[in-house]
Amino acid sequence: MKTKLLLLYTSILLTLSSCHTETEDFISKYCPGSCTVIKGRLTTDDRSKPLGGVMLEVRYEEFSMFSSFKRRKAVATTDANGNFELRFLMRDDEIGNADGSFGEMNVYAHLDTSKYLTCSGSQRLLAYYRLKRDTTLAVNYNIPRKAFVQVQALNTAAMQTGDNLTTDFIVDAGAADDPSTCVPGIFWHRNVTAQTFAIAANQQVTIRTYKRKSGVETVTSETVTLTPGQTINYQVTF
Amino acid sequence: MKTLLFGLCLLLSGFAATAQDSLAYRSGIRIQYGGAYPTGDFNNTNFEEDYPPFAKEGSMFQVSYLRSIKERLFAGATLAWRRNTFDMDKFADPADELVTDKSSKPWQSVFVMADAEYRFIARDGFFYVKGSLGSAFSRSARLQVNTLYGTINRPADNGFAFAYGLHSGVQVDLNQFGIGFETGVISTRSTFEITDAQGKTTRYKQTMATINCGLFANYSF
Numbered sequence: 515m516k517t518k519l520l521l522l523y524t525s526i527l528l529t530l531s532s533c534h535t536e537t538e539d540f541i542s543k544y545c546p547g548s549c550t551v552i553k554g555r556l557t558t559d560d561r562s563k564p565l566g567g568v569m570l571e572v573r574y575e576e577f578s579m580f581s582s583f584k585r586r587k588a589v590a591t592t593d594a595n596g597n598f599e600l601r602f603l604m605r606d607d608e609i610g611n612a613d614g615s616f617g618e619m620n621v622y623a624h625l626d627t628s629k630y631l632t633c634s635g636s637q638r639l640l641a642y643y644r645l646k647r648d649t650t651l652a653v654n655y656n657i658p659r660k661a662f663v664q665v666q667a668l669n670t671a672a673m674q675t676g677d678n679l680t681t682d683f684i685v686d687a688g689a690a691d692d693p694s695t696c697v698p699g700i701f702w703h704r705n706v707t708a709q710t711f712a713i714a715a716n717q718q719v720t721i722r723t724y725k726r727k728s729g730v731e732t733v734t735s736e737t738v739t740l741t742p743g744q745t746i747n748y749q750v751t752f
Numbered sequence: 753m754k755t756l757l758f759g760l761c762l763l764l765s766g767f768a769a770t771a772q773d774s775l776a777y778r779s780g781i782r783i784q785y786g787g788a789y790p791t792g793d794f795n796n797t798n799f800e801e802d803y804p805p806f807a808k809e810g811s812m813f814q815v816s817y818l819r820s821i822k823e824r825l826f827a828g829a830t831l832a833w834r835r836n837t838f839d840m841d842k843f844a845d846p847a848d849e850l851v852t853d854k855s856s857k858p859w860q861s862v863f864v865m866a867d868a869e870y871r872f873i874a875r876d877g878f879f880y881v882k883g884s885l886g887s888a889f890s891r892s893a894r895l896q897v898n899t900l901y902g903t904i905n906r907p908a909d910n911g912f913a914f915a916y917g918l919h920s921g922v923q924v925d926l927n928q929f930g931i932g933f934e935t936g937v938i939s940t941r942s943t944f945e946i947t948d949a950q951g952k953t954t955r956y957k958q959t960m961a962t963i964n965c966g967l968f969a970n971y972s973f
Contacts, residue, residue: 538799540799540843540844541844541848541850541851541897541899541904543799544904544948544949545901545949546897546899546901546902546903546904546949547899547901547902547949548901548902569800571800586799589799589800601950603850603899603901605849605850606849647901
C-alpha cells in the first residue's frame with residue numbers, strides 16, 4: 515500500500531512539474547504588422563529623473579494552480595531620457611474573451627527590486643487583460659528608489675470589536691494616470707504591533723493613519739521625505 | 753560525422769607518431785573541407801539581443817599555399833569560404849500558425865589570410881600549429897517570413913573586417929601527396945545594417961567565430 519501511495523505521489527509530482535513552459539515569440543518581437551505598442555517614459559525621484567538603460571519585457575502569462583505558461587513577446591531598453599517603446603504582435607490565444615478567462619500580458623522591468631520600489635513588489639510593472647492588436651498605449655511610469663520606515667503600533671491591545679487602525683503610505687509611483695495602484699498599507703490588530711515598509715525615497719510620502727475607536731473616526735497625516743536607503747522609525751497609537 | 757572525424761584524427765595521430773622527417777619539399781598546396789560550428793555570440797539565439805544571429809553549424813572550404821622560410825617554419829596564404837545556415841526552426845516554430853511562408857539564406861564569409869605554420873616533424877608526416885591574420889568579406893543571413901499580419905523581411909548586408917585564425921593539425925605524407933586533419937577557430941567581426949518593419953535602420957557589429965574541423969589533401973613540391 516505504501517509503495518502504491520509513493521508511486522502515486524511521484525506520478526503527481528512528475529505531472530505537475532512538467533506543466534511549466536516558457537517560449538520565445540520572435541515573430542511577435544519583430545512585429546510585421548497589426549502591432550500592439552506600449553510606449554512612454556520610465557522615471558525615478560518623483561518623476562524628475564529619467565531611468566535609462568533599463569530593460570523592459572512583455573510576457574504573455576497564464577497561471578493555474580498546477581501549471582504556468584509564459585511566452586516572451588517583446589523587449590526594449592529605455593534610452594538616456596527614459597523613453598521606451600515595446601512593440602509586439604498578439605496571437606489569437608492572447609486576446610482575452612468576454613469573461614477574461616485567458617491569461618494576461620505583463621510588462622516587467624529588469625531592475626534590482628532591493629533598490630527600487632515597484633507597486634507589485636516584484637519586477638512586474640503593468641498587467642493588461644484586454645489588450646488588442648493595432649493598439650497604442652502611452653504609459654509614464656515612476657519607479658522610486660527605496661527607503662524604509664519601521665512602524666510601531668502602540669496600545670493595540672485596547673482594540674475592541676468594531677475598532678479599526680490602518681496606516682497607508684501614499685506615494686506617487688507607478689503609472690501616472692493610475693497612482694491609486696501603488697498605496698501600500700497595513701491593517702493593525704492586536705497581534706501585529708510592528709512592521710517595516712519600503713517606501714519611496716527622494717520624494718514626498720504621506721503616511722496616513724485611519725483610526726476608529728469606540729465609533730469615533732480620526733485621520734492623521736504626516737509627510738516625510740527620505741534619502742535612498744534611509745530607515746526611520748514611526749509610531750502610531752490606537 | 754563528428755565521431756568519424758575524431759576517429760580519423762586518432763588514426764592520423766597514430767601514423768604521425770611513427771613518422772619521420774618530412775622536409776624534402778619546400779612548398780605545398782592544401783585543399784581542405786570540413787565543418788564550421790558557430791561559437792560564442794555567433795551561436796546566440798538570445799531573445800534579449802536586438803538581432804541574434806541564429807547561426808547553425810555549416811561548412812568551410814579552404815585552399816592554402818605554404819612555403820618553407822626556416823627549417824620548421826612555413827609561411828603562406830589561405831583563401832577560405834565559410835557558410836552557416838540561419839536556424840529558421842528556432843526563429844519560427846515549424847507549426848507556428850501565424851507563419852504562411854518562410855525562407856532564409858546563410859551567413860557567408862570569404863577569408864583571405866596570411867599564415868605562419870610551425871611543424872613538429874615525425875617519420876612520415878608532421879603535427880603543426882598555424883596562426884592566421886587577414887581580412888574577411890562577410891554577408892549576413894537573409895530572412896523572409898510571411899505572416900498573416902505582414903512580412904518580416906531582413907535583406908542580407910555586406911561587411912568587410914579584420915579576421916584571425918588559430919589552427920592545429922596533423923599531416924601524413926605519401927611521397928609528394930599528403931592527407932591530414934585540421935581543427936581550430938576562425939573569427940571576424942563585421943558591421944551590418946538592418947532595417948526593421950517600421951523602417952528604422954540599425955547598425956550593429958556581429959562577431960562570427962566558428963570552431964572548424966576539416967580533412968585536407970596536400971601536394972608538396
